[in-house]
Amino acid sequence: xxxxxxxxxxxxxAKTIRYYEDIGLVTPNRSDNGxxxxxxxxxxxxxxxxxxxxxxxxxxxxxxxxxLYEDETRASSDVKSVAKQHLTRIDExxxxxxxxxxxxxxxxxxxxxxxxPDCPILNDLAAVKG
Amino acid sequence: xxxxxxxxxxxxxAKTIRYYEDIGLVTPNRSDNGxxxxxxxxxxxxxxxxxxxxxxxxxxxxxxxxxLYEDETRASSDVKSVAKQHLTRIDExxxxxxxxxxxxxxxxxxxxxxxxPDCPILNDLAAVKG
DNA sequence: GATAAGGGTTCCAGTAATTGGAAGGTCAAG
DNA sequence: CTTGACCTTCCAATTACTGGAACCCTTATC
Numbered sequence: 001x002x003x004x005x006x007x008x009x010x011x012x013x014a015k016t017i018r019y020y021e022d023i024g025l026v027t028p029n030r031s032d033n034g035x036x037x038x039x040x041x042x043x044x045x046x047x048x049x050x051x052x053x054x055x056x057x058x059x060x061x062x063x064x065x066x067x068l069y070e071d072e073t074r075a076s077s078d079v080k081s082v083a084k085q086h087l088t089r090i091d092e093x094x095x096x097x098x099x100x101x102x103x104x105x106x107x108x109x110x111x112x113x114x115x116x117p118d119c120p121i122l123n124d125l126a127a128v129k130g
Numbered sequence: 131x132x133x134x135x136x137x138x139x140x141x142x143x144a145k146t147i148r149y150y151e152d153i154g155l156v157t158p159n160r161s162d163n164g165x166x167x168x169x170x171x172x173x174x175x176x177x178x179x180x181x182x183x184x185x186x187x188x189x190x191x192x193x194x195x196x197x198l199y200e201d202e203t204r205a206s207s208d209v210k211s212v213a214k215q216h217l218t219r220i221d222e223x224x225x226x227x228x229x230x231x232x233x234x235x236x237x238x239x240x241x242x243x244x245x246x247p248d249c250p251i252l253n254d255l256a257a258v259k260g
Numbered sequence: 261g262a263t264a265a266g267g268g269t270t271c272c273a274g275t276a277a278t279t280g281g282a283a284g285g286t287c288a289a290g
Numbered sequence: 291c292t293t294g295a296c297c298t299t300c301c302a303a304t305t306a307c308t309g310g311a312a313c314c315c316t317t318a319t320c
Contacts (some may be wrong), residue, residue: 003297019278019279023277033287034298036297051255054230055233058276059277068249068252073247074249075245076242077244080242080251090227090231094231097224098224101217101224103185107213111213112206113211117201117205119206122199125178125182127181128140128174129177132268134266145307153306163268163314164269165267189306
């Protein structure tokens with residue numbers, strides 16, 4: 001199938017699929033007219049990539065996971081290790097955002113939000129710490 | 131003061147301060163030798179920027195907030211509005227990460243993590259939906 | 261006076277993962 | 291034969307820096 005069709009099926013934009021070919025994540029064949037020709041295995045790979053990216057894995061993680069996916073002699077512990085590391089990174093990010101959120105929502109609640117210039121949000125931002 | 135000193139005080143790397151000058155967020159004077167010379171107002175601005183970035187505001191948000199900071203006739207409602215929008219974006223991001231986290235931690239818990247190749251994580255990633 | 265250390269300067273390139281757009285080739289239908 | 295929907299490649303932009311090269315300024319030391 002052509003790139004438009006597989007794009008529909010795997011959930012990735014055609015542009016992204018071409019990019020993934022560029023960086024060596026997939027290597028579709030070419031038809032005589034120069035069009036990329038994708039087979040069922042390509043569909044599996046691209047679906048895999050789409051899903052992994054949706055779960056926030058980096059492209060480099062995806063590369064590792066794809067290699068494991070294609071290696072029939074892998075140990076599931078290797079996969080689990082990559083996933084757990086990613087989970088840790090997600091948790092760190094959530095904690096960081098939560099901390100931002102807490103500070104910011106406190107500031108927002110303090111601010112009158114009227115037409116006077118006095119503003120606790122700006123006051124906080126501009127405060128030079130000792 | 132020179133860039134090294136103000137960098138210490140405001141918490142931003144010298145490189146970042148130069149970048150902020152490039153994009154017009156600060157405009158320090160220059161000494162005769164061509165060195166940037168920062169005053170107390172520059173320190174306030176850069177501290178402001180450092181804090182706002184720490185809270186996750188984008189550079190463009192910072193630009194808006196800085197303009198409000200410098201406008202003595204601002205309405206605090208304008209500041210609050212920017213902050214609330216940002217808060218919404220943070221909440222969305224947290225929700226998205228939380229959803230990734232839930233899915234991933236479920237998969238991780240299902241995976242034996244031993245030296246056998248069978249792996250629910252890879253199975254999930256490769257599954258072509260509907 | 262030479263030199264070395266520790267500032268400072270500019271400018272160019274790279275990061276992550278796409279995305280947008282231009283210029284142009286291909287194919288099926290009317 | 292032309293129109294429209296595909297496809298192709300290649301270059302540039304995005305966000306917010308960061309690294310590095312090549313070079314200048316200042317001060318202290320030999």
